[in-house]
Amino acid sequence: MKELVLFLCLIQLSNSCSCWSEEPEPELFCDNPSWNAVKIRVDKITKALPDRDAMYEAQRKLEEPFWDEIDQKDYDGDYLADWGPEPAPSSEPGLDSDSISRIENIWLNSEIEVLAVVEKVWGLGNAKVGQEVTLTSHNYDSACGAASRLLPGMTTILWTRQDTTKIKVWLCDLYRFDRDVLPSPEEFLDEMQTSKC
Secondary structure, eight states, X not given: OHHHHHHHHHHHHXXXXXXOOOOOOTXXXXXXXXXXXXXXXXXXXXXXXXXXXXXXXXXXXXXXXXXXXXXXXHHHTSSOGXXXXXXXXXXXXXXOHHHHHHHHHHHHHOEEEEEEEEEEEEESSXXXXXXXXXXXXXXXXXXXXXXXXXXXXXXXXXXXXXXXXXXXXXXXXXXXXXXXXXXXXHHHHHHHHHSOO
């Protein structure tokens, strides 16, 4: 029994996003002269995620004629004779498991695209304050998707190569500099910026 529980725990872990965190790297800037840590602020969504509720509603409308036909045949006794002498109860228009699976798969793999503005720059690369960067991410949290977090007004610090105009963002990217660094990640990066290579 213990082996079964351990096996199931390992399966769950293999299907989840795990961010690996290093200790602060004092030579990060010197070792990567064409990279920058940039504080970005999401300005606007340029490609939104699909509305999951609207996808379910659209699929229900497509399947309604099918369910109406089933309801009538159930009532006439054509399909479900096992209900006995009384007519079968009316089926609510619903979705089969294949439809639900397709909708969830589409929604989880959908990508968001946002326009972000660089607010602060650290490192030796040539990123500039005010520079616009497009961020994209999928919606699949257990595979480290960050789409649900890329909302207007959100700020984070990303590690990126200079002259980058588009970044595919993973959940772990959002947390790279957001760790227990005292007094704050920004002040820690400010201190790193003053060190000489």
